[in-house]
Amino acid sequence: MKIKLIIPALLIGLLAVSCSAQKKAASAGKSIRVLIVGGGSSHDFDKWYKGVDAETLRKDGATVIYTSNTDSIAYYLPQTDVLYLSNNQPIKNEADRKAIFAFADAGKGLILGHPALWYNWKDWPEYNAVLAGGGATSHDKYGAFEETVVNTTHPITKDLEPKITLQDERYRYEHAPTATDIDVLVTNSVAGSDKVYPSIFIVKHPKARIVGIALGHDGGSHDIVFYQTILRNSVKWAAGK
Ligand SMILES: [Zn+2]
Numbered sequence: 001m002k003i004k005l006i007i008p009a010l011l012i013g014l015l016a017v018s019c020s021a022q023k024k025a026a027s028a029g030k031s032i033r034v035l036i037v038g039g040g041s042s043h044d045f046d047k048w049y050k051g052v053d054a055e056t057l058r059k060d061g062a063t064v065i066y067t068s069n070t071d072s073i074a075y076y077l078p079q080t081d082v083l084y085l086s087n088n089q090p091i092k093n094e095a096d097r098k099a100i101f102a103f104a105d106a107g108k109g110l111i112l113g114h115p116a117l118w119y120n121w122k123d124w125p126e127y128n129a130v131l132a133g134g135g136a137t138s139h140d141k142y143g144a145f146e147e148t149v150v151n152t153t154h155p156i157t158k159d160l161e162p163k164i165t166l167q168d169e170r171y172r173y174e175h176a177p178t179a180t181d182i183d184v185l186v187t188n189s190v191a192g193s194d195k196v197y198p199s200i201f202i203v204k205h206p207k208a209r210i211v212g213i214a215l216g217h218d219g220g221s222h223d224i225v226f227y228q229t230i231l232r233n234s235v236k237w238a239a240g241k
Contacts, residue, residue, distance in 0.1 A: 032062045032239040035080040039068030040089035043115050043217065049086045052222045053113075053231060060232045074099035081109060081239045086216070088115035097124060104131060104208035109238025111231075112203075114216030117173055131210060133203040134176035139169045142217060145190035147199055147226065156200065156211060156233045157185050160226060167220030173197050173212070180205055182212070186230075200230055209238045 034057055038045030050066040057064050065076060070087060073096040077083065083103060091097055104110060112132055119128055119135040128135040149162045170190060175182050175198070186200035203210035211234040215221040222228075 032235055032241065033079055033081045034062050034064045034084055034235055035073070035076045035082070036064060036066045036084045036086065037068070037070060037073060038066065038086045039070070040087050040115060040120075042088070043086075045086065048216065048218060048222045049084075049113070052219070053084075053086075056222075056228045056231055057235055060235075062235060070096060077103050082111060082235050083108065084111040084113060084235075085116040086113040088118055088120045090121055091124070097127075101126075101130070104205055104210070107207045107209075109235070109240065110208055110210045111213060111234050111238055112210065113213045114169075114171065114221075117171060117212055117214055129176065129179045131180070131203065131205070131208075132212065133179045133182040133201070133210075134174050136171040136173040136214070139171045140190065140193075142169045142220075143167060143190075145170045145188050147186055147188055147215075149186050151183070151185045154185050154202075155237045156202075156230065158233055159229055160186075164226050166215070166224060166226065168215050169217040171197065171214040173199075173214045188214070200234075209240065211238055 036049050036054060038049040045068060054064040054066055067076065070089060070091045071093055073091065077099050083100065110131065117132055117135055119137050121127060144165055144167050146163065146165050149157045149160050151157055152162065170188055181204045182198065183202040183204060184198040185202065187196050188199040189196045199214045201212045203212060213230060213234065215227055
Protein backbone atom coordinates (compact mmCIF):
# COMPACT_ATOMS: atom_id res chain seq x y z
CA MET A 1 0.00 0.00 0.00
CA LYS A 2 2.72 2.45 1.02
CA ILE A 3 4.78 1.81 -2.14
CA LYS A 4 1.73 2.50 -4.31
CA LEU A 5 1.33 5.92 -2.63
CA ILE A 6 5.01 6.79 -2.84
CA ILE A 7 5.24 6.29 -6.62
CA PRO A 8 2.47 8.81 -7.51
CA ALA A 9 3.99 11.24 -4.99
CA LEU A 10 7.37 10.87 -6.70
CA LEU A 11 5.76 11.41 -10.10
CA ILE A 12 4.02 14.57 -8.88
CA GLY A 13 7.32 15.75 -7.42
CA LEU A 14 9.11 15.16 -10.72
CA LEU A 15 6.37 16.99 -12.62
CA ALA A 16 6.62 19.96 -10.25
CA VAL A 17 10.40 20.12 -10.74
CA SER A 18 10.10 19.96 -14.51
CA CYS A 19 7.35 22.66 -14.51
CA SER A 20 9.41 25.07 -12.45
CA ALA A 21 12.41 24.42 -14.73
CA GLN A 22 10.20 25.24 -17.71
CA LYS A 23 8.97 28.42 -16.04
CA LYS A 24 12.56 29.49 -15.34
CA ALA A 25 13.54 28.83 -18.95
CA ALA A 26 10.51 30.78 -20.16
CA SER A 27 11.30 33.81 -17.99
CA ALA A 28 14.97 33.67 -19.07
CA GLY A 29 13.69 33.75 -22.65
CA LYS A 30 11.95 37.06 -21.90
CA SER A 31 15.18 38.68 -20.71
CA ILE A 32 15.82 41.92 -22.63
CA ARG A 33 18.81 41.48 -24.94
CA VAL A 34 21.02 44.56 -24.98
CA LEU A 35 23.95 45.16 -27.31
CA ILE A 36 26.32 47.85 -26.00
CA VAL A 37 28.73 49.32 -28.54
CA GLY A 38 31.70 51.30 -27.26
CA GLY A 39 35.15 52.44 -28.20
CA GLY A 40 36.76 55.62 -29.41
CA SER A 41 38.38 58.60 -27.70
CA SER A 42 38.27 60.59 -24.46
CA HIS A 43 36.37 57.99 -22.40
CA ASP A 44 37.06 54.78 -20.50
CA PHE A 45 34.57 52.65 -22.43
CA ASP A 46 35.71 49.40 -20.84
CA LYS A 47 35.25 50.70 -17.33
CA TRP A 48 31.96 52.58 -17.64
CA TYR A 49 30.07 50.90 -20.49
CA LYS A 50 31.46 47.36 -20.73
CA GLY A 51 31.87 47.24 -16.96
CA VAL A 52 29.53 49.31 -14.81
CA ASP A 53 26.59 49.86 -17.19
CA ALA A 54 26.53 46.23 -18.32
CA GLU A 55 26.50 45.15 -14.64
CA THR A 56 23.72 47.65 -13.81
CA LEU A 57 21.57 46.07 -16.54
CA ARG A 58 22.48 42.45 -15.73
CA LYS A 59 21.42 43.00 -12.10
CA ASP A 60 18.02 43.92 -13.56
CA GLY A 61 17.83 40.65 -15.51
CA ALA A 62 18.97 41.88 -18.94
CA THR A 63 21.23 39.82 -21.19
CA VAL A 64 24.09 42.12 -22.20
CA ILE A 65 26.70 41.82 -24.92
CA TYR A 66 29.40 44.48 -25.23
CA THR A 67 31.50 45.05 -28.33
CA SER A 68 34.06 47.63 -29.38
CA ASN A 69 34.14 46.13 -32.86
CA THR A 70 31.69 48.28 -34.84
CA ASP A 71 32.04 45.88 -37.79
CA SER A 72 30.09 43.31 -35.74
CA ILE A 73 26.94 45.42 -35.19
CA ALA A 74 25.01 43.97 -38.15
CA TYR A 75 25.94 40.47 -36.97
CA TYR A 76 24.54 40.98 -33.47
CA LEU A 77 21.39 43.01 -34.26
CA PRO A 78 19.09 40.07 -35.18
CA GLN A 79 19.48 38.84 -31.57
CA THR A 80 19.11 42.30 -30.00
CA ASP A 81 16.12 44.09 -28.47
CA VAL A 82 17.92 47.30 -27.47
CA LEU A 83 20.99 48.74 -29.17
CA TYR A 84 22.92 50.95 -26.78
CA LEU A 85 25.46 53.04 -28.67
CA SER A 86 28.13 54.80 -26.64
CA ASN A 87 30.96 54.75 -29.18
CA ASN A 88 32.51 57.84 -30.73
CA GLN A 89 34.76 55.77 -32.97
CA PRO A 90 33.44 55.61 -36.53
CA ILE A 91 30.97 53.01 -37.73
CA LYS A 92 32.67 52.62 -41.08
CA ASN A 93 30.84 49.81 -42.84
CA GLU A 94 27.82 50.70 -44.91
CA ALA A 95 26.31 47.32 -43.93
CA ASP A 96 26.43 48.21 -40.21
CA ARG A 97 25.01 51.69 -40.78
CA LYS A 98 22.18 50.23 -42.83
CA ALA A 99 21.54 47.55 -40.21
CA ILE A 100 21.16 50.23 -37.50
CA PHE A 101 18.64 52.17 -39.59
CA ALA A 102 16.75 48.97 -40.45
CA PHE A 103 16.72 48.08 -36.74
CA ALA A 104 15.15 51.49 -35.98
CA ASP A 105 12.64 51.14 -38.84
CA ALA A 106 11.64 47.75 -37.43
CA GLY A 107 10.48 49.53 -34.27
CA LYS A 108 13.26 48.33 -31.98
CA GLY A 109 14.87 50.23 -29.09
CA LEU A 110 17.95 52.44 -29.14
CA ILE A 111 19.84 54.22 -26.39
CA LEU A 112 22.41 56.84 -27.32
CA GLY A 113 24.80 57.50 -24.46
CA HIS A 114 27.00 60.57 -23.89
CA PRO A 115 29.82 60.16 -26.50
CA ALA A 116 27.27 58.91 -29.07
CA LEU A 117 25.35 62.22 -28.82
CA TRP A 118 28.29 64.18 -30.21
CA TYR A 119 28.50 65.16 -33.89
CA ASN A 120 31.09 62.41 -34.42
CA TRP A 121 30.91 61.62 -38.12
CA LYS A 122 30.96 64.18 -40.91
CA ASP A 123 30.28 61.47 -43.52
CA TRP A 124 27.14 60.23 -41.74
CA PRO A 125 24.90 63.26 -40.99
CA GLU A 126 21.80 61.01 -41.07
CA TYR A 127 22.88 59.56 -37.73
CA ASN A 128 22.45 62.86 -35.89
CA ALA A 129 19.49 64.04 -37.98
CA VAL A 130 17.35 60.89 -37.84
CA LEU A 131 18.45 58.98 -34.73
CA ALA A 132 19.91 61.56 -32.33
CA GLY A 133 17.59 64.49 -33.07
CA GLY A 134 20.66 66.76 -33.12
CA GLY A 135 23.82 66.58 -31.08
CA ALA A 136 26.57 68.34 -29.17
CA THR A 137 29.66 70.10 -30.48
CA SER A 138 30.87 71.37 -27.11
CA HIS A 139 30.58 70.77 -23.38
CA ASP A 140 31.26 72.58 -20.12
CA LYS A 141 34.41 71.73 -18.23
CA TYR A 142 33.90 68.63 -16.06
CA GLY A 143 32.24 69.67 -12.79
CA ALA A 144 29.08 69.89 -10.72
CA PHE A 145 25.71 70.83 -12.22
CA GLU A 146 22.05 70.28 -11.54
CA GLU A 147 19.66 67.76 -13.11
CA THR A 148 15.94 68.56 -13.04
CA VAL A 149 13.23 66.07 -13.98
CA VAL A 150 10.76 68.04 -16.14
CA ASN A 151 8.48 65.09 -17.01
CA THR A 152 7.75 63.15 -13.83
CA THR A 153 5.08 60.86 -15.30
CA HIS A 154 7.14 59.16 -18.01
CA PRO A 155 8.27 55.53 -17.38
CA ILE A 156 11.90 56.59 -17.87
CA THR A 157 11.76 59.05 -14.96
CA LYS A 158 10.01 56.59 -12.61
CA ASP A 159 11.60 56.51 -9.11
CA LEU A 160 13.95 59.42 -9.90
CA GLU A 161 14.72 62.14 -7.40
CA PRO A 162 13.17 65.29 -8.95
CA LYS A 163 16.36 67.31 -8.63
CA ILE A 164 19.96 66.34 -7.92
CA THR A 165 23.46 67.73 -8.28
CA LEU A 166 26.08 65.49 -9.87
CA GLN A 167 29.54 65.65 -11.44
CA ASP A 168 29.85 65.13 -15.18
CA GLU A 169 30.69 66.88 -18.40
CA ARG A 170 27.64 69.01 -19.20
CA TYR A 171 27.02 68.36 -22.89
CA ARG A 172 25.59 71.32 -24.77
CA TYR A 173 23.27 69.02 -26.69
CA GLU A 174 20.87 70.88 -28.95
CA HIS A 175 17.94 69.66 -30.97
CA ALA A 176 18.57 70.47 -34.64
CA PRO A 177 15.55 72.21 -36.25
CA THR A 178 15.49 69.85 -39.25
CA ALA A 179 16.17 66.70 -37.20
CA THR A 180 13.65 64.26 -35.70
CA ASP A 181 11.74 66.00 -32.92
CA ILE A 182 12.57 65.27 -29.28
CA ASP A 183 10.69 65.14 -25.97
CA VAL A 184 12.77 66.37 -23.04
CA LEU A 185 12.42 64.43 -19.77
CA VAL A 186 15.34 65.80 -17.72
CA THR A 187 17.25 69.06 -18.17
CA ASN A 188 20.54 70.33 -16.80
CA SER A 189 21.51 73.74 -15.53
CA VAL A 190 24.48 75.25 -13.76
CA ALA A 191 25.01 78.31 -11.56
CA GLY A 192 26.35 81.21 -13.57
CA SER A 193 24.75 80.15 -16.86
CA ASP A 194 21.22 80.79 -18.12
CA LYS A 195 21.59 78.00 -20.68
CA VAL A 196 19.52 74.90 -20.05
CA TYR A 197 20.19 71.78 -22.14
CA PRO A 198 18.34 68.47 -22.51
CA SER A 199 19.97 65.77 -20.41
CA ILE A 200 17.58 62.85 -20.90
CA PHE A 201 15.19 62.88 -23.84
CA ILE A 202 13.24 60.79 -26.29
CA VAL A 203 13.84 61.08 -30.01
CA LYS A 204 10.40 60.84 -31.61
CA HIS A 205 11.39 58.50 -34.44
CA PRO A 206 8.25 57.30 -36.29
CA LYS A 207 9.00 53.63 -35.53
CA ALA A 208 11.85 53.17 -33.03
CA ARG A 209 11.93 53.92 -29.32
CA ILE A 210 15.05 56.06 -28.88
CA VAL A 211 16.42 57.50 -25.64
CA GLY A 212 19.22 60.07 -25.46
CA ILE A 213 21.31 60.09 -22.27
CA ALA A 214 23.69 63.04 -22.36
CA LEU A 215 25.18 62.10 -18.99
CA GLY A 216 27.99 59.59 -18.68
CA HIS A 217 31.56 60.92 -18.87
CA ASP A 218 32.68 58.81 -15.91
CA GLY A 219 31.70 57.42 -12.51
CA GLY A 220 30.20 60.77 -11.46
CA SER A 221 27.18 59.48 -13.38
CA HIS A 222 27.66 55.73 -14.05
CA ASP A 223 28.13 54.95 -10.34
CA ILE A 224 25.11 56.80 -8.94
CA VAL A 225 21.54 55.59 -8.40
CA PHE A 226 20.03 58.48 -10.41
CA TYR A 227 21.89 57.48 -13.58
CA GLN A 228 21.48 53.74 -13.04
CA THR A 229 17.72 54.17 -12.60
CA ILE A 230 17.53 56.14 -15.86
CA LEU A 231 19.52 53.45 -17.66
CA ARG A 232 17.38 50.56 -16.38
CA ASN A 233 14.13 52.43 -17.07
CA SER A 234 15.36 53.40 -20.54
CA VAL A 235 16.20 49.82 -21.50
CA LYS A 236 12.76 48.62 -20.36
CA TRP A 237 10.96 51.44 -22.17
CA ALA A 238 13.06 51.04 -25.34
CA ALA A 239 12.31 47.29 -25.32
CA GLY A 240 8.60 48.07 -25.13
CA LYS A 241 8.17 46.68 -21.58
ZN1 LIG B 1 32.74 62.85 -21.94
